Structures are given as structure tokens and as C-alpha cells.
Amino acid sequence: MANSIRYVKTIPQNIRHLSTSSARNDAWLSKIFVRKIEPTKESHSRMLSDKEVIYALQTHNYRPDSKRPYLNNVKNIVGWVKTQDQLKDTVDLVGSWTVNVGDQDQALHLWKFTGGFHQIDVFNELTDVNEDYEKLRVEQGKLVRARHLQYLLAFSYWPQILLREPKNIYEIRSYALKPGTMIEWGNNWARAINFRKNNDEAFAGFFSQIGRLYNVHHIWCYENLNTRKETRESAWRSPGWDECVAYTVPLIREMHCRVMVPTEFSPTQ
Template identity: 75%
Template sequence: MASKLGISLGFRSVPKLIRPISTSPAHNDAWLSKLLVRKIEPTKESHSRMLSDKDIVYGLQTHNFRPDSRHKYIKNMKNTVALVTSHKKLENDVELVGSWTVNVGDQDQAIHLWQYRGGFQTIDDMSAVLNDNQDYMKLYKEQSELVRSRHLQYLLAFSYWPQIESRSTKNIYEIRSYALKPGTMIEWGNNWARAINHRQNNHEAFAGFFSQIGRLYNVHHIWCYKDLTSRKETRQSAWRSPGWDECVAYTVPLIREMHCRILEPTEFSPTQ
């Protein structure tokens, strides 16, 4: 895994810091060097293969439901999930990982994370099965009357991220979404393969993905906390960890846009 990302192994492919010619004082040069983006060498291997080592695709559904239709929407989605995951042709390959509504951030919004074992072939098979299923099409039509907009992304999981584990006790989740500058995904992976080691103390890392279809150069990190106070303490602890500030300094210049949302699990979410 580490060798694919070229991380601190002494290989020639390890990114080198680009330093401009400067006449600034030494202490200023040291500060500026943390804000510079490291160079990524060309490669003949696809970025997705370098960043992800599993043939599993994830679907991230974002639904903006009508404010007056929240309960009807939740019921509709619960029935939809039950239908899809219990279908004989899909039950072994399609799984709901998590389902949440947004508490802080974009209001009247729900997020659903699906896992497709077998990758895009499973997604093709699922589309064929559901398009001929009258019960599913009825639920889909009903849902269209309850939502204002829908968005779907297909994602791959970062290979260096901890394996997804469902939580059984009640928690809150935070999804931090980043729109990166085109061409910087490998650099992001290089830095976060180290940075994730600073965020494992409290078992808060839930999932990390990058987009394959939909909005491209998007990254989503999902964190799990007991509550907002625990979130604050955990994040402050990371800043006290030597090396975390350097990882942040290297990744900030790669970002075009970022935002976070605090999520609450739905009653039918597999992870609570």
C-alpha cells in the first residue's frame, strides 16, 4: 500500500518539495516551505489504482427533501432500502453502509452510503433488476414528490483508510467534503496516508473516499464522535500530535472548496 503511494520509502518516486529561489530570511523561508505543494512524478498507472486497492464501489446519495415532507421521506427511504437489500438477486452484493440526516450544515438533507461488491458490474445488474421492479418504481415515483433535488456520486475507498466498522451505540457523524484542484489527488493521498495516523486515537475515522463518477476531484472523509464536545476534544488532540500541522499545511493548497456537515443516523441506518 505504502509503496503504491510512494510514501517515505526512499524511492525515486517520493515527491520532492519545490522550493523557489528566495532572498527572504531563513525563518520566513521555513514558514513558506510548509505552504508549498510537492511535485508528483508522472506515472502510467491510473490514479484510482494507486489510491484504492479494492474492487468495491460506493454510492453516495444526497437527497434534499421538502421541509414539510421529512417523515414521509424517511419512511419512503426505509422501505426502499428494505426492498433493495432483501432482493434475492442483490442481497449478497448491495449493502447500505450508513444513512443520515443533516443536523448542522445543509438543512432538510439526507445522505445515504451504499456499498457495491463487484463494483460497476453490480451497479449495472442492480439497475437492470430495479428498472423492472414495479414496487421499486412506485417508491421512486413517490420519492420524487418528496424531494427538491437528488445527487449521486460513485466513489472508491482510500486504501490507507481504516476498514469501515459499524457503530452500535448512538453517535454523531461528520462528513468533510473537499473539492480538490485537478491533478492533486495523488498528492492528497501521499499526505493523508501519514495524516490518518494522527486521527486513530479515539476510533473516530469511519470512512474516506474519492470520487470516480459524478463531481470529480471530490474527497469525502467521514468521522464518528460521541457528541460535539467529543469532536472538539478529539480535534484539539490531533493538533497536539507532532506532524499533524505539517500534513495540514501541505494539503490546504490543494483545496478549491471545502465544507462539513454534522449528521445524525436514521432509525434504519446500519451504523449508529
């Protein structure tokens, strides 16, 4: 990615003839640099992700009086997947959470498909004809109010996903970006992520391929809410973090966060 993208620094006309010998002037000029991304023939997925792995993020709004039977239904679906030889070592549940702060009566499930969209096709063909799975799907339909599915790619600069234990809380920060800004987002966050590694808080970072487009999801892991507060405050004390935030905020159309707790059958706790 670094070889394909470069920053272009643009200085207003009336400033171009100023001397740059002074360190103070240089520091001031750096504040007005505008970052631009040159056109490229490479797709976003090739430039930002380097793995033939697709992640599926399911978002379910379950009925307020149906949380327990709903979670039992999902647990049975996870168990069914594990019994299918065609899906062995290619389809895995990474994390399963219910929302504690944010959208209430909501659950998120993150699946990993090793083998890309081909393996998703295999999964869909199998579930379309399997009677046991169809029964579970019909049962789930009676327990939820709404469902949404996104296919995602992991950012190549994000740390490798590592399952956590014992039980933690997770924060998913979801961003709807302005169309055409995904490369610039990745370019800035490739630097920004270095400021967020001190407490091993970075769990996963994705951008959407199918579903709601120009969506980014960052998932962070914390011991508790107070640890979250202290960790985020420490990032602001790191020189350079404020600059990364300043460059990425203008790229956002909408954002929201949810604090989640793992289900008892979630592989990551």
C-alpha cells in the same frame, strides 16, 4: 502507492550552497521544501484504492414538511433491496443520516456495491423493470426537492469501515480539489490519518469516480459535539499534524462540513 510516488524536494537557487551541517539550518530548510508529484501512467483509482468495491453516496434534499414520509420511503427501499436474490451479499446500506448542522432538510445514504461497476449495472437493470421499485421511486420524487448521486472509491490507507453503536453523531467533511491534485492529497493523508486514530474517529474516506469529480469525502464519528471538539484539538497537539494540514490546504478549491445523525434504520449508529 508508495512505490509509484516519491517526493521531490526543491530548494531555491540562492540556498543550494548553504551548509546543511547545522541542525537548525536543516529544520529551517525543511519549511521551504516544495512537494511535487511526478507524472504517472497509473490511474488515480489504481494508486489510491485497492478494492473492487464501489460506494454510492446519495444526497437528497427533502421537502421541509415531508421528512417523516420521506424517511419511511427510504426505509421501504432498503427493505426491498434485502428481498432481491440478485442483490444478496452484493448491495448493502452502510449508513443513512439526516443533516443536523449544515444543509438543512437533507439526508445522505451510503451504499456499498461488492463487485464493482458490474454489480451496479445489475442493480440498475433490476430496478429499471421492477414495478414495486418504480412505485417507491415515483413516491420519493414527490417528497424531495433535489437529488444527487456520486460513485466513490475508498482510500486504501483509510481504516476499514466498521459499523458503530450505540448512537453517535457523524461529520462529513467534503472537499473539492484542484484538478490534478488527487495523488498529492492521498500521499499527504496517508500520513495524516495516523494522527486521527486515537479515539477511533475515522469512519470512512472516499474520492469520487462518477458525479462531481475531484471530490473527497471524509466521514468522522464522535460521541457528541464536545467529544468532536476535544478530539480535533488533540490532533493539533500531535507533532506533524500541522505540516499535513499545511500541505493539503493549497490543494482545495472549496470545502464544507455537515454534522449528521443516523436514521433509525441506519446499519451504523
